[in-house]
Amino acid sequence: MSNQILKGKNGIIFGALDEKSIAWKVAELSNQEGANLILTNAPIALRMGTINKLSESINAPIIPADATSMDDLTQLYSSALNHFSGKIDFVLHSIGMSVNVRKGKPYYNQNYDWTKKGMDVSAMSFHKTIKAAWDLDALNEYASILGLSYIAAQRVFNSYNDMADNKALLESIARSFGYHYGLKKNVRINTISQSPTLTTAGSGVSGFDGFYRFANDLSPLGNASAEDCAKYCITLFSDYTRKVTMQNLFHDGGFSSMGMSDKVMENYTKSLK
Numbered sequence: 124m125s126n127q128i129l130k131g132k133n134g135i136i137f138g139a140l141d142e143k144s145i146a147w148k149v150a151e152l153s154n155q156e157g158a159n160l161i162l163t164n165a166p167i168a169l170r171m172g173t174i175n176k177l178s179e180s181i182n183a184p185i186i187p188a189d190a191t192s193m194d195d196l197t198q199l200y201s202s203a204l205n206h207f208s209g210k211i212d213f214v215l216h217s218i219g220m221s222v223n224v225r226k227g228k229p230y231y232n233q234n235y236d237w238t239k240k241g242m243d244v245s246a247m248s249f250h251k252t253i254k255a256a257w258d259l260d261a262l263n264e265y266a267s268i269l270g271l272s273y274i275a276a277q278r279v280f281n282s283y284n285d286m287a288d289n290k291a292l293l294e295s296i297a298r299s300f301g302y303h304y305g306l307k308k309n310v311r312i313n314t315i316s317q318s319p320t321l322t323t324a325g326s327g328v329s330g331f332d333g334f335y336r337f338a339n340d341l342s343p344l345g346n347a348s349a350e351d352c353a354k355y356c357i358t359l360f361s362d363y364t365r366k367v368t369m370q371n372l373f374h375d376g377g378f379s380s381m382g383m384s385d386k387v388m389e390n391y392t393k394s395l396k
């Protein structure tokens with residue numbers, strides 16, 4: 124059921140690791156909607172994941188790039204400009220990683236070298252991704268850049284740890300760079316704050332299952348899946364959202380506006396009996 128709303132647009136998708144990745148679903152749907160795509164990921168992820176399968180199925184080349192490296196990113200955009208024989212209309216930054224989370228260091232006892240690494244990968248890379256495109260003037264007018272965030276940027280979710288700070292920075296970069304790129308070339312920059320989603324990065328957070336079920340029970344529409352997220356991304360890449368910029372957009376089944384739901388209350392009361 125395609126509406127071809129991205130017909131003729133050129134896009135770069137960062138972060139498809141395996142079939143569960145949000146970026147994987149976004150790539151599939153963008154392709155169905157008529158976009159020409161380039162897939163990219165860190166060289167190590169290309170060895171560990173299954174991105175080749177996606178590349179074949181949607182006929183999109185893979186260009187490796189570590190999103191923390193300006194050299195890699197410049198090389199990526201230069202190759203993309205050649206490949207498309209034209210400029211780029213949308214970019215998805217779907218990248219996140221915290222070494223402290225992976226290795227179980229609590230927020231109050233971080234290893235600061237790991238904190239720096241996580242911040243570089245999860246947030247600074249968003250700035251670099253935008254800056255590399257800016258320097259090469261690689262984007263078309265009204266191009267759309269999207270990053271993926273989580274509500275821990277605004278509220279405490281204990282086990283999300285230093286990723287909360289990384290997401291707060293990511294959302295701030297969307298606003299700050301959104302101003303400059305908007306003035307320069309009407310380029311839009313937004314973040315989507317997505318429900319907990321069953322992916323490799325998601326399930327790395329301790330207690331993720333409880334997290335996931337609680338959010339599902341609290342949200343009147345239930346959690347948004349990776350497929351749902353892909354649909355929302357498509358609207359934001361399209362020409363129907365040309366004046367949406369510098370926003371953090373909640374895509375969470377209503378979670379962010381809730382305090383208490385019947386379902387959560389019922390479970391909580393049950394557990395007290």
Ligand SMILES: NC(=O)c1ccc[n+]([C@@H]2O[C@H](COP(=O)([O-])OP(=O)(O)OC[C@H]3O[C@@H](n4cnc5c(N)ncnc54)[C@H](O)[C@@H]3O)[C@@H](O)[C@H]2O)c1
Binds near residue numbers: 144145326
């Ligand atoms: N899964 C969730 O519950 C959830 C909820 C809200 C937001 N998000 C965000 O969605 C985004 C995508 O995560 P996902 O859940 O699809 O998990 P995922 O593990 O499938 O994707 C994370 C990607 O980041 C890539 N990456 C890591 N380091 C990199 C580097 N140096 N350079 C380039 N790429 C690098 C990985 O290779 C991987 O492809 C992340 O920003 C994540 O924080 C996820």
